[in-house]
Amino acid sequence: MPADAHPSTAPVADRGVLAVLAAGGIVTTLVQTAVVPLLPRLPRLTGAAPVDVGWVVTITLLTGAVATPLLGRAGDMYGKRRMLLLALGALAVGSVVCAFASTLAWLLAGRALQGVGAAVVPLAISFLRGVLPPRRTGSAVALMSSTVGIGAALGLPLAALLVEYADWHAMFWAMTVLSTGVLALAWRLLREEPVRSPGRFDLPGAFGLSTGLVLLLLALSKAGEWGWGSRRTLGLSGAALLILTGWTAHQRRAPRPLVDVRLATRPEVLLPHLAALLAGFAFYANSLVTAQLVQAPRVTGYGLGLSVVAAGACLLPSGVIMVLCASLSARMSAARGAKATLALGTVVIAAGYGLRFADSRQLWAVIAGAAVVSVGTALAYSALPMLIMRAVPPEQTAAANGLNVLMRTIGQALCSAVVATVLAQHTRLFTDPPGAAVAAPTLDGYRTAFAAAGAVALLACAAACLIPRPPRPALFPLQETEPDARPEPRLPSQGPPADDVPEAAGPSADARLGPGPADTTA
Template identity: 55%
Template sequence: MQPLRTNRPVTADAKQPRPAAAGGLRVRLIVPVLAFCGVLTAVMQTVVVPMLPDLPEQTGSSPSTVSWMLTATLVTSAVLSPVLGRAGDMYGKRPVLIGSLAAMTAGSALCAVTSDIRVLIAARALQGSGAAVVPLATGMLRDVLPRHRMGSAIALMSGTVGVGAALGLPLSSVVVEHADWHALFWMTTGFGLLGAAASWWVLPASPARSPGRFDVPGAVLLTAGLVGILLALSKGADWGWASLAVPVLAVGGVAVLALWAWQQLRCRAPLVDLRLAARRTVLLPHVAALLTGFAFYGNWLATAQLMQAPKDTGYGLGTSAVTASLCLVPGGLAIVVLSPVSARISAARGARWTLVLGTLVISGAYIGRIFTSENLITITAGATLCSVGTGLVYSALPTLVLEAVPAAQTAAATGLNALMRTIGQSLCSTAIAAVLTQLTLDYHGTATPTLRAYQVAFGLAAAAALGAAVVTLGLPKPASEPLPNPVTKPTP
């Protein structure tokens, strides 16, 4: 891999010493506060899942309408990750990050005070702004931390995605089972206010900036293209894949993204530097992110449904939603425990090999689950191993991206990487939904997925993880030179 160029311009702020170089309570709290915010945003993504079966009756809406509470968050998350990442690179990561947290918290507060499904969907769309927090935080860690702390901090920050997902499901299941669902959103509102206040008090200004005008036409075109594609993927099963809306949205979205790419290549200050993104050292981590997003999401989609399947099916365990979600908690804890281990592997062997190791662990776990999906212990062990591999992968991906892009483009580049993971998750949701609805048995007049359906789903996830490993092996070996300090002056 070619080392980063150090002859790029630096702003006046970038000439100052790194804020984290000095001691003090605020400096020591930078990583914990950012990690808390990352976990919180992941919790917001999954917190609504256990309440979906009851919301149609409680809101007087149809199940397809209620499902928009997930779709709205998915779409805005995908759109805002690269858009707000670019804004953070231009105007400062701290204000954009705090603004994202504030918008996410406002959405949670709206959910807490209403049962109107239209307001709930709009509020959940607002909560999608929180998806930009992790890319912005990753870029901020590169800007403000000394070199010896960056690896472990980025690994921990990346792992918050899995930790939040693991904690959000059981938390929401317990609250929904024992209290009114509005209480759950009051709780997340309180956590959101805490995260925003702590970020305002603790986080320093990021020194690296990328001056220029914000690319409004690029943001509009990217939004339109992604909305079309993601709506086609996420709502195709509900609308019917043969319905006219699905191909129109999908083809229209692709056409708009092609127009967006043409516009980006001709823009002086593009939203996404496509020439940089097309380099092998940047492109392949994005492809790996898409494939591992697919593999990661299969664990969450299939595990809970498998455990809650009735015992009479011959394979199901008949557990409650709370028990099913609790089996995912060990995986979330494993990500936290292994984050320093993944950082050490990357430091010793390179992030490339950490990513390969993680994808092989994920693939091996899914292959094992194909043959051991009828026992609580083996299901929990398999889900935990999937999370272990995911933790390794998600710690390595941002490191690879940071090694390949200038400091002034870190948030935009990691935001694009997060977007690719989101698209992978959408593809996974579509593929697994198709498998689970096609391979079914008749259970008391209800079409229920067969064990074979789950085995096929695990096989698809294993293949995606193996594909990510192959893609990663295509990356060049890293240069022997360490990454340059992103805020030091160029040497003459």
């Protein structure tokens, strides 16, 4: 906002920034999930082997997992606006490549670029902390967190419509238009916030983290296909463990580490990361199983035989609910604390899977159970970044949030492998009246997946309950604990406030975990 802007225009400008960032989060998640309805047709469309088309999803997971912590750290050092534009630009370029692709190799190249967009949500959350007044940070972060579910709920039915009634390239052209539009608006409306973390980028640390993550996520995502005890799964997992162990030792010695390991291992930071991993597992089972369950043939005794378009539409109520719950979760965190909101959210997720376990034969019961899981997910996902921002210095916000989202990604990859293994073990042949045999998972297989996801949600609740409360005043206060502890941020164009005194900077230097503002302003 310009320095001479009338104060009444500030909320309007804030809403514009929030709308652009939320749109970026929705488009990013939509791009990641929209390709799912296309997978059964890709072998015929690209001439690739059926076993290879799964890489269209896997490659995006891998590049997103690597880009999220790296761009988060780069955002803290070089500016979050720059990294947001870079991530949105990669998303747009990747969409164009996919739109022109006719072979699996080019499609994978485009999908790899699209995966970089996974860094948009944690970067946007960190950006909002720097440019919004403290009283509005909670609701803005809750909305950004809910975009993960909104994009997933919208992506499947919209993509199914395009795949069913148009050329498959039309889906990627639609992604190109959306991502380019968000990129243009972000370029115009976003202004760089001033908090930076000085120093050189840790290239050895970036290489070690990238290599370890790729090997780990590749093993997790393919474990259901290769087998949990196969040489490839065990070999990749062992190599990832060795590399990440060496990377951790390097981070402890590095003067400017990619990830502040000492800070990340403190209970107030480590436990939210653990809860993020478990919540990611619990959330992903809902999206992974719902569409598959309602498309199962009626001969199974539980399947509804819905089309791919109708199956995707079953997730639309969940997306709407996550939007409505964003403001509710922010108010709960302000009144009771983010820790209580996270614990409640994970309990609600477990309750939703209890409903799924009890009845998954009727459409209304499936939609209701999925909606309850979405309510819990909205509460949990909105609380996690608030807990992280409360516990880390402002100049480490993007890197810490990036690591938190990475933990959610690992949880989702683990969930995908576990659910695939469970359903494969419970698959059998069903014979329809004409006598044709149909292979499908049994209802007990789905119930086992629901029980596992519900149990993991309760483990996430236990992790949330163990998070220590911050001392008062909080080390890095947000609205939930100290409404007046932090002055409203000023954009670079506004210059320093006229009455700038040391007391306005918040807690004293002795109370900080990291360097003070004087050491971090670019």
